[in-house]
Amino acid sequence: MDIKENRVGNVLVILAQGRLDSLSAKDFEEKVLQCIDSGEKSILLDFSMIDYISSAGLRVVLTSVKRQKEKDGKLAICGLSGSVKDIFRVSGFDTVVDIYTDQESALGNF
């Protein structure tokens, strides 16, 4: 999995590419939690280049959302499509995290 960071205004955009599963979940979690713990208050996870997510990937998202809420910050997700969108829908993740169609609409809501 490839992870890139990009700052747009006061929002840190984390662009993940590839598969978010058991094999990549730990690295991704470390990266996101590190950003949260370093005081980033506005984080957008851009999953437009993620082509697969498993239960392990969802757990990392849940842990990150929880940590950011505890730090009084905001974390949102954008760019879901195909089976990745399906798994988020079935799991009801939209009830615990804001999900936007693309970066533009997400950034407008921070």
Next chain:
Amino acid sequence: MLTFAEEILLLTLDDESGKFVYADSTELRYALAGAVLMDLALRSKIDTDLKKLYVVDNTPTGEDILDRYLTTISAVSEDHSTRYWVTEIAKDGDEIKDKALSMLLEKGILKVKEKKILWVFETRRYPVVDDTEEKEVKRRILDLLLSDEIPTPRDVVLVSLVDACKLVPKILSSHEAERLAPRIDQIRRLDLIGQAVSQVLDRLRSDLANVMLLHHW
């Protein structure tokens, strides 16, 4: 730390009588199967998606019951859904229950008390020696349900299993359980294995209802 099977078994125990009374045996078997899979998933041994469950690391966990099913799943070459594995493992539900029970005795959380009924029949009870774990699990679930706190992955598993076994009334009053049903549903959905356990049980209940309806007519 207790396995999910041990935690769920503790919650089915009536503290006063030391009897396992709170869960229907069918529901408990499926919940215990789910508990095994959830433990394997949280230890990064298996992973799941909407279609299949697969092994990612077959090195043993050190917990007999988990390693037994890790070996079983590893040995099957074709992909199967989570629902398939919940159903398969649930066939050994009574064995998993016995194993979890013996582990709770070994860990000193429960003790065995033999009691004679009418001075003839011997029955076995399991009074709780150390109720710290049980109280902690109940408190965690209660705090979570009564707030809008985002659950940890472990909390999600516990709520899914408690809901599958219909143990919520042991933790909440029936009025509160009804009021908090949407919150329970929200948390339960966050885990795909928990969803699979619920789907299998819903299917079983629906089949049973159809059979009863057929007999009625």
